[in-house]
Amino acid sequence: MEEHCSCEGYDFQKIEAFWQAKWQQHKTFAADPITSKKRKYYVLDMFPYPSGAGLHIGHPEGYTASDILARYKRSCGFNVLHPMGWDAFGLPAEQHAILTGQAPSINTAHNIEHFREQIRRLGFAIDWDREINTTDPLYYRWTQWIFLQFFKHGLAYVDERPVWWCPELKSVLANEEVISGYSERGHHPVERKNLRQWVLRITAYADKLLESLPILDWPESTKQQQIAWIGRSEGTEIQFILKDQPDSLWVYTTRCDTIYGVSYLVLAPEHPLLPKIVPLTHRRAVEDYIAQTKRKSDLERTGLAKEKTGVFTGTYALHPLTHQYVPIWIADYVLGTYGTAAVMAVPAHDERDFEFAQKFGLDILSVIRPKHSSGHDDIATCIPFCDDGVLCHSQTFDGLDSYQARQKITEHLKTLGRGKISVHYKLHDWLFSRQRYWGEPIPILWVREEDYHRCLSLADFYFKEFLPQEAVTYNSKGITWVAIPLSSEQLPLTLPPISSYLPSDSGESPLKRAKDFCDVWLHIRTGEVQAHVKGEHRDAHWVHAHRETNTMPQWAGSCWYHLRYLSPHYDAALVDPQDLHYWASPDFYIGGAEHAVLHLLYARFWHRFLFDIGFVENPEPYPRLFHQGIILGEDGNKMSKSRGNVVNPDDIIQMYGADTLRLYEMFLGPLEAMKPWNTHGIEGSFRFLKKVWRLVLQENGSILQNFSEKDDEALAVLLHESIRKVTEDIENLRFNTAISQMMIFVNEATPARISQHSVKQLLSLLAPFAPHMAEELWCRLGESFSIVQAPWPQADPQYLYRDRIKIVIMIDGKARDEMEVALDCSQEEALALATSRKKIHSFLREKSIQRVIWVAQKLINLVLK
């Protein structure tokens, strides 16, 4: 094989193809074995969903950033792991299958080919031997295994619950996939529907996920989003006894200091007690209202036109402290899914209650006044007053401030047996099943209750491994079915081929169509599963079972992929403990901010769970996270087909090469910033690379002969300043200023002023950004393959030191002149020098110096009278 590419000019296509082939052939970027004495560095990208559209211009941004870091750390002597894979389950592939009838696996494989080739052509330093694919049964075997761990520990359960159902997609969607009444993908309207679902008990981890947030090196905005999403709120639950009825109502409030201002209670239309407590006289109105609410789309109910609606239930409750009766209403501004689905309404101190009370003519009792006033005028003018303040009209609690009052009143209610401290979260348990084909099958069988009990009575039933303490069951047509897990030897449970990928109109999974997959015989002793068992073999241990046909949501595979990269071929566990011990957590994780609460919260949950059950060593999966910004279209808008402002990376590579594309995307601006693409701008990066090329080679492609023996002194200083700056900037992910520093150096460097050795140092600095060109010129200068194995250049302090330095002379804080002084120049010397200068002298003619500010090595500022 050739040492380098044999083109004369900068033929980037030839050069890039040449080096990509060479890297692949030599496995240049394979991580060293874990026996390596080097320190490790694990760089992780959020792996892509291989869509049919191929790579968009945003992908190379994050990938180039992580690649620069990977290559830089490698040069610094680290054992670097930089893997890539595919998050390949998901709806688009399924919809493609519905349209074409082709199995999603075929289309997915095809898309992956395309993605891999596109990524390869960007020249990333990836260890391709570790490529993973969430749809590979050898991968999802472990996704299923983790699910069974959740099941075993009581964190996976089934529940008949209202879910978001999208008739257009014929699919159930998670809360997070619904945006103000429409599906996130496709923007179709959604409605509520009751379906049996698998749910993961993420709420059990709410506090853990909250508590470890502060120690993470993450963008502050993402932490804030997670805090808001979890939505922890501390307050009081208060019991209200109903008038003339045995039942009582619990309400939840964070403002129990306002309890003397309660003038009515409000229940959510979904409140379970409603059918019991509404008297006949009001039943009709209440039922009508409930029906009305159900018909409302979520957009109508929570949308911007929030006109309050509601009806009186005809029932009253006893105020626990004033002992007066307050009316109970229902209104859809109280949510059925939060708190106790019931609130105490305090119109004087809550905007929503105020609006409602005004509309329906309910009492407004003011019991809090602003801290720094006592006049009645204030109270009248600032209602509703929703801040903390001082209590009034609150019997023995008058005069207390809100904070103290909350504690005292809660305490008082507790002694009366009418209240308790309570914590609620906005976070709901994670709806974990989808009625789809293209996802991980949930590895559960359903058997009749009596068969389940027969199993348990055996000494050695097969599914002990994942047996939960409490059975998971559901009821259908009078039969109780019990969930029993597969064993780990039975994993992976692979997707069966099916004839049509369309879900049924009732919303059941297309897997239902695979009869041999769904209806099976199970041997309760061995766990053997067969579609058909011949009569003569059918002993008493064979029972009928049906498989769970729901599949997991797309987020499942990405919850633990950071672990699988460490030992992608290991088959005794999800990760080899030795690999895990060596590589530990990613040292750097980069991806888009759009995953701030979905992927990043789910992955933290799974990882924390794996930590709790002893399978990983660190409680948090991603100690250091970074979001690259979005690259906008040239018009400053988000790139989109409809706007026609999409830039295709393939076209850019064709015209300028991958090195230029990489360099330009990094030069555009700060990595985290949102920045518009500019077609003219890329010329600058291209010109810079051509300049570097000409710094080494003549027009005919031979090496320049007139390199200086030694660097020009000023250029040597600039080189070492550049080494220092580029190194520092890479460490701080400030790639745009690192590039501009290299430009400054190259603008100054001419063959006559620079030594070959210094050119090579420059190439080392450039290598992480434009690896193909750096590699090519490196080898043409007679160095051996590969430049990534050359050590990172070190800035020589000898060149960074200067004995004379430029300082600024200011008059009244304005720069007027500058001069060169000795490094150790004193204030007196500087003052003498400054005042002797003609220009400064003219300022001193009419005024005298009142004060001198001396900042050593920087400036002298003369303040005049």
Place this chain on the structure above:
RNA sequence: GCCCUGGUGGCGGAAUGGUAGACGCUGAGGACUUAAAAUCCUUUGUCCGUAAGGACGUGCGGGUUCAAGUCCCGCCCUGGGCACCA
């Protein structure tokens, strides 16, 4: 409404409280060329001035400081997230 970002030339952006506008793009002028491409040189915040030089200038209004794009207070606007969560 609440939480989080950001606001600097014609454009993308740069500036540990210390010469605002580095670097790149664009524009203008020039060199090379029969011509073009490529390359190179000069210039490019606004205003006054022939020039030297001066005044103004980092969303708006105040403040702290010898000195503010940077720190503090108030406001306006862009982008992102949440949104009747009691």
